[in-house]
Amino acid sequence: RAHYQDERVETGAAGEVSDFNATIERKPDKGVITMKLDFHVPGRKARNEIDGRVHGKTGDIEVRFHLERLPLAPYAAVLPKSIAVHSGSAILDTNVTVRYNALDRKVELEGKTDIVQLDILLPPVSRHVISGLDVTAGGRVELDLKRQRLVVDEGELSAGKVHMLIDGSIT
Numbered sequence: 001r002a003h004y005q006d007e008r009v010e011t012g013a014a015g016e017v018s019d020f021n022a023t024i025e026r027k028p029d030k031g032v033i034t035m036k037l038d039f040h041v042p043g044r045k046a047r048n049e050i051d052g053r054v055h056g057k058t059g060d061i062e063v064r065f066h067l068e069r070l071p072l073a074p075y076a077a078v079l080p081k082s083i084a085v086h087s088g089s090a091i092l093d094t095n096v097t098v099r100y101n102a103l104d105r106k107v108e109l110e111g112k113t114d115i116v117q118l119d120i121l122l123p124p125v126s127r128h129v130i131s132g133l134d135v136t137a138g139g140r141v142e143l144d145l146k147r148q149r150l151v152v153d154e155g156e157l158s159a160g161k162v163h164m165l166i167d168g169s170i171t
Contacts, residue, residue: 031057041071059102065111067094072115084119084129091115105145112138135159139166147171 020039027034036051048070052063072079072089079085096111115135122130139155148171155166 031055041069046070061098061100061102063098065094065096065098067091067113082121084121086117086119088117089115090117107143107145108140110140112136130160133160
């Protein structure tokens with residue numbers, strides 16, 4: 001069980017992650033380090049897993065996130081100040097894979113996530129705080145660091161009643 005304190009966490013919000021298992025394994029013959037973390041949060045038996053591998057010889061990295069429910073309040077300190085979270089704020093139903101190809105210097109992000117009950121202050125969008133916002137995002141994003149190019153393929157973003165389909169690239 002890991003406990004932590006954060007002055008921005010609401011009174012009564014969980015400040016711990018419990019019932020977790022972490023495994024890190026090094027396979028010298030293959031030059032690979034693998035890690036797996038699975039955990040629950042207090043009061044829920046949601047299955048949350050993070051697993052990945054680092055190839056020591058190539059520098060390639062792959063990390064997969066499977067989150068059924070992860071409250072955001074305990075992590076408020078690391079979120080941008082424009083995003084306010086409370087006890088109902090959470091990441092739900094997330095299956096995302098992040099890959100880094102060291103030789104090609106490409107980062108790829110693929111999957112889908114739902115985030116619920118965010119309060120956001122974005123002055124370019126609204127002068128008022130947007131409260132209780134639910135956001136769904138999915139698709140595939142590739143960042144080519146060599147060519148300084150970002151490609152979004154089959155991107156979908158829903159925020160409240162706004163739904164966008166995103167496809168394209170920018171250099």
